[in-house]
Amino acid sequence: MVKFYYVYVLQSKVTGDLYKGLTTHLNQRLQQHNKGFNFSTKGKRPWMIIHYEAYRDEKDARRREKYLKTSQGSRTLKRMLKEYFYAQKR
Secondary structure, eight states: OOOOEEEEEEEETTTOOEEEEEESOHHHHHHHHHTTOSTTTGGGOOEEEEEEEEESSHHHHHHHHHHHTSHHHHHHHHHHTHHHHHHHHO
16 A cells, blocks of 8 residues: 655634644544644644645655745745635635
């Protein structure tokens, strides 16, 4: 079985805030966030996945997650999802 590492971006349905993370089980991890198992996301539940990327190598996934958490990475993400964020404002 092929193992993938997922870099994901969640958006709070309450505040609109974004959260970036890494997992090998995407749907299970979303459930954990929405059940309040993660301290940093607990207060802004519920969450929805708005973007994810799959990687075969863990180091590649960790590098991408780290980048997306920088200010440059956040700007890149907002450009990548420009139409999504534009539709949110309407």
